[in-house]
Amino acid sequence: xxxxxxxxxxxxxxxxxxxxxxxxxxxxxxxxxxxxxxxxxxxxxxxxxxxxxxxxxxxxxxxxxxxxxxxxxxxxxxxxxxxxxxxxxxxxxxxxxxxxxxxxxxxxxxxxxxxxxxxxxxxxxxxxxxxxxxxxxxxxxxxxxxxxxxxxxxxxxxxxxxxxxxxxxxxxxxxxxxxxx
Numbered sequence: 158x159x160x161x162x163x164x165x166x167x168x169x170x171x172x173x174x175x176x177x178x179x180x181x182x183x184x185x186x187x188x189x190x191x192x193x194x195x196x197x198x199x200x201x202x203x204x205x206x207x208x209x210x211x212x213x214x215x216x217x218x219x220x221x222x223x224x225x226x227x228x229x230x231x232x233x234x235x236x237x238x239x240x241x242x243x244x245x246x247x248x249x250x251x252x253x254x255x256x257x258x259x260x261x262x263x264x265x266x267x268x269x270x271x272x273x274x275x276x277x278x279x280x281x282x283x284x285x286x287x288x289x290x291x292x293x294x295x296x297x298x299x300x301x302x303x304x305x306x307x308x309x310x311x312x313x314x315x316x317x318x319x320x321x322x323x324x325x326x327x328x329x330x331x332x333x334x335x336x337x338x
Contacts (some may be wrong), residue, residue: 158185160195163256165249168240168272169196170256171228171265184263186230187288196267199226201288208233209278209285214303214312214320216275217241217329221336222297224270226290234283235259236276237313241301244271245337253310271338273301277312277320299336300329307332 161170171192173184193199209215217239219225229238241253257279258264268274276285303312303326314320 158188158191160191163254165240165242165252165254167242167249167269168254169267171267173263173265175263186265187228192228192267196269199290201228201290203289203292205287205289205293206232207285209236209283210321211278211281212315212318212321214275214277214322214326216326217273217301217303218275219243219271219273219299219301220291220294220297221299223291223294224338225293226270227268227274227287228265229258229268229274229276229285229287230263230265231258231260232284232286233260234278234280235261236278236283236285238266238276239274239310239312240266240268241273241308241310241332242271243273243335243337247271250337251308251332253308255310255312273299273335275303277314279313279315298325300325301335302329302331305329305332
């Protein structure tokens with residue numbers, strides 16, 4: 158696996174080595190020793206799988222308790238995946254990284270604890286799989302507005318159409334009002 162730095166040093170793109178032929182392909186998607194060497198020691202305790210239709214935006218989410226690091230990848234379709242630094246003392250506080258993840262490019266994104274995370278589906282549908290370093294705690298979940306002007310994420314909205322959001326994300330907090338780490 159190849160670990161690629163982003164403009165936020167703690168957020169990493171992980172590119173697997175893919176072996177393929179006329180029968181299909183094989184790739185290693187995770188190895189604890191390699192991951193821990195580059196990203197720091199972590200234990201993953203939960204894995205999730207979601208399916209979303211074209212134009213759906215999920216996020217920007219994080220938890221103030223049971224803070225989760227997430228290792229994310231797409232197994233069908235494509236998403237624009239975003240991590241926003243919510244750590245007050247970080248030199249990249251308030252900055253974001255966005256990466257296209259797809260079943261085709263097989264890339265993964267490491268989103269450490271202390272970051273808000275979200276994704277926008279750019280294809281007809283997408284299936285999204287992610288490992289978490291802590292359990293889901295709905296009582297500690299925060300949603301930050303996807304279009305907050307302070308953050309200024311450049312979402313690749315298809316035909317400029319507004320994304321489809323959950324009620325929770327419609328009611329998201331501004332970056333300024335959201336709790337920080």
